[in-house]
Each structure stands twice: as structure tokens, then as C-alpha cells.
Amino acid sequence: MTPDQNETVRKIKEKASSLGLLACDWLPVTYLNTEKDYFDxxxxxxxxxxMEYMSRNTDKRLDPRLLFEGAKTILIVLQNYYPDKVQEDKNAPVLSKYAYGTDYHFVLKDKLRQLHTFIREEIEPCTGRPFVDSAPVLERxxxxRAGLGWIGKNSNLISLEHGSFFFIGELIIDIELPYPELKPVHDHCGKCTKCIDACPTKAIVAERVVDARKCISYQxxxxxxxxxxxxxxxxxNRVFGCDICQDxxxxNLKSQPHNETNFQxxxxxxxxxxxxxETMDKPLFNELFRNSAVKRTGFNGLQRNLKFLGNG
Structure with missing residues (x-):
């Protein structure tokens, strides 16, 4: 790359870091040909x-150019959510760590919009669209492909530097950028099968294959x-989501607590x-989870889950 191109890469990465993102890399939008057979x-x-939506728009999942007209570049960012404290009562129903604070869809999408604004105003005018689990994008x-990690045996993306307690977001824009040198990350799981062995419902039916029907998070x-x-x-004792395969x-011994105030x-x-x-009423539910991802299952869904734990 030329000095000017290197400077552009530096500026974008510096902006991403200032937004509190763990990592940011980008590459040209293309067809995910090697992922097709696995997904099918x-x-x-x-x-x-x-999750019938997973079987719809398969063509768009494999080719983001069908999602966004003129798509040329996809930026991928990571957002840490590893907490510094966990639930105090060891006998209490367990909430997945990612759901402790404000719904990540809002937090991460806002950061992607800010990143887009920066690129549009400071680098080159462009149109863009952020994605955070909100459209058929195969984020992992x-x-x-961007070199941010490898796909572990639990099917999560694992980073050499950060482990796996992070969200993934994407920003697709209609311009080409100077592309940073991407270094593929090789599989570092080795012979380890801790995640497979620890899954209580045996949802990891093969290496890198999770049967959602058995997964506690899905259930x-x-x-x-x-x-x-x-x-x-x-x-x-998992009541919403599950972190067992990551724990x-x-x-994840490398995981460091996040500093995102929205996730407190x-x-x-x-x-x-x-x-x-077990005695939570709706007013307390609304107080605790007003802006939380737990709203996805709702008060009735949480009550259903609690009852299931009690019956078990």
C-alpha cells in the first residue's frame, strides 16, 4: 500500500478503537462459496x-451484494462483553453474560453508524448499512475470513488475543477502501474437546456443528x-442463554472485562x-430488563424457562 493508503487504514482502525471496539478489519464483498455446502x-x-428465517434468503446469506445495492466492502468489528462480576448466588438461575446490560443490537449498531459517519466524512463519501444479527449475514x-479468529469446535469465533466473549458486527459500504493485510488465523483448538464434553445437552453433535434444537440458548x-x-x-440451571461451552x-482465560458502560x-x-x-413479577422484570436482550423471550418466556428448571 502507498503511504496514503496506510494512513487511511490507520485512521479507520483508530476510530474503531476510540469507539471501544476490540478489533476492526475489512475486505471486499464476495460470494461465500466455501461456506455454502456446510450451511446447506x-x-x-x-x-x-x-428458526425458519435461517432457511430463507440463503442466497443473500452467501452473497451480501444481494443485501445492499452497490456493496463493495464489508467491515467486521468485535465488541467485548465479558463482565468483571457475575451473579452472586451460586444457586440462582443463570443468565448468559451477554444479556447483563443493554441489548447489544442497539449498542453495536450505534457504533457501526458512527464508524460509517467517520468514513463518509473523513475518508470518502459513501452509503452504508450496519448489521448486528439483523439480516442474513454469516458474521462468523x-x-x-478477515483474520479475526478461527471457528472453534463449539462453532464460535475464537480470537487468539481475546477469546470468544464478544459480539460481531458488520458495516457494508459501497466504496472500495485500502484493504489491510489480512493474515488467516489457523485452527488452534488442537485435540481439545472441552466444549464438546461440557455441553450438558450434547448439542455439539460434531466438531463445529451445533444442533440448535438441543442447544440451551435456542431452547x-x-x-x-x-x-x-x-x-x-x-x-x-440456565434460564436465558448459555455460556458453558465458552466458560x-x-x-477464554485471555478474556478481559469490557469497559462498555451500556453493558453494566x-x-x-x-x-x-x-x-x-422464582418469585419475580412483571414490574420487577420490566425494571431489570427494560433495555435488555432478555426482552426477546419476554416475561412469559422467562416464566416458562424458570418453570422448566423447577420441573427438572
Whole structure:
């Protein structure tokens, strides 16, 4: 790259860092040809469960140029959510760490908009669109291609520097940028199978293949009906989401607490006792989770999950 191009790369990465992002890299938008067979097999085997949206717009998932007219560049960012404190009562129903604070969709999408504004005003005029689980984008595939990590045996993206407790977001723009030198990250899982061994419902049916129907996160968040009785007693007290396969991953020994104020939990949340959870009423739910991702399952969904844990 020329000195001017190097300066452009430096400016964008510096802006991303100033927004509190762990990492930011970008590459040309193209067709995800190597991911097609894996994704098709996953869908054809019904491993998406009731997430029918996963089987729609397959062409767009594999080619973001169909999502955004004129798409030329995709920027991929990582946002840390690893907390400095966890729930105090070891017997209380367990909430996934990512749901402690404000819904990440809002937080990360706002940062991507700010990054877009910076590029448009300081680098080159452009049109762009941010994505945070809000459209058919295969985020982990793009992050892997950008050299931000490898796909672990639990199917999560794992970073050499940061582990896996982070969100992934994308910004697609209609201009070409000077592309940073991307260094592919090789698989560093080795012979380790801690995530596979630790999954209480055996949802990781093969290396890098998760059957969502058995996954605690799917059951407690995505599923709209009754939970699978065949999994009763296997949730290890998880009430919304699940971090087990990440908690046991040796690479997460590198995880450092985030400094994102929006992800700080409600003052009462981490202090809830087992009884507090089991007797929670709707006003308390609304107070604790007003802007949280837990709103996705809602008060009734949380009550369903709590009842399932009690029955187990």
C-alpha cells in the first residue's frame, strides 16, 4: 500500500478503537462459496429448529451484494462483553453474560453508524448499512475470513488475543477502501474437546456443528412453544442463554472485562437470589430488563424457562 493508503487504514482502525471496539478489519464483498455446502447441510438436517428465517434468503446469506445495492466492502468489528462480576448466588438461575446490560443490537449498531459517519466524512463519501444479527449475514464466516479468529469446535469465533466473549458486527459500504493485510488465523483448538464434553445437552453433535434444537440458548430464547421435555434436568440451571461451552474454553482465560458502560447490569440484577428469580413479577422484570436482550423471550418466556428448571 502507498503511504496514503496506510494512513487511511490507520485512521479507520483508530476510530474503531476510540469507539471501544476490540478489533476492526475489512475486505471486499464476495460470494461465500466455501461456506455454502456446510450451511446447506445444516439447514437440510433441520438443525435450525424453528428458526425458519435461517432457511430463507440463503442466497443473500452467501452473497451480501444481494443485501445492499452497490456493496463493495464489508467491515467486521468485535465488541467485548465479558463482565468483571457475575451473579452472586451460586444457586440462582443463570443468565448468559451477554444479556447483563443493554441489548447489544442497539449498542453495536450505534457504533457501526458512527464508524460509517467517520468514513463518509473523513475518508470518502459513501452509503452504508450496519448489521448486528439483523439480516442474513454469516458474521462468523466473514470474521474468520478477515483474520479475526478461527471457528472453534463449539462453532464460535475464537480470537487468539481475546477469546470468544464478544459480539460481531458488520458495516457494508459501497466504496472500495485500502484493504489491510489480512493474515488467516489457523485452527488452534488442537485435540481439545472441552466444549464438546461440557455441553450438558450434547448439542455439539460434531466438531463445529451445533444442533440448535438441543442447544440451551435456542431452547430458552428462540423457541416459542414448550421446551423439549427430553432435555429436562439437563440445563444446569440456565434460564436465558448459555455460556458453558465458552466458560470451559481455555482461550477464554485471555478474556478481559469490557469497559462498555451500556453493558453494566442493573444494580439489582447480580444480587438476585434463587428465590428472587422464582418469585419475580412483571414490574420487577420490566425494571431489570427494560433495555435488555432478555426482552426477546419476554416475561412469559422467562416464566416458562424458570418453570422448566423447577420441573427438572
Amino acid at each position: 447441510a445444516w439447514i437440510n438436517n433441520g438443525m435450525n429448529g424453528e 464466516a466473514w470474521a474468520n 430458552t430464547i428462540e423457541l416459542r412453544g414448550e421446551l423439549d421435555e427430553q432435555l429436562s434436568g439437563q440445563f444446569e 470451559v474454553c481455555p482461550w 447490569p442493573h444494580p439489582k440484577l447480580l444480587q438476585l437470589s434463587k428465590n428472587d428469580w
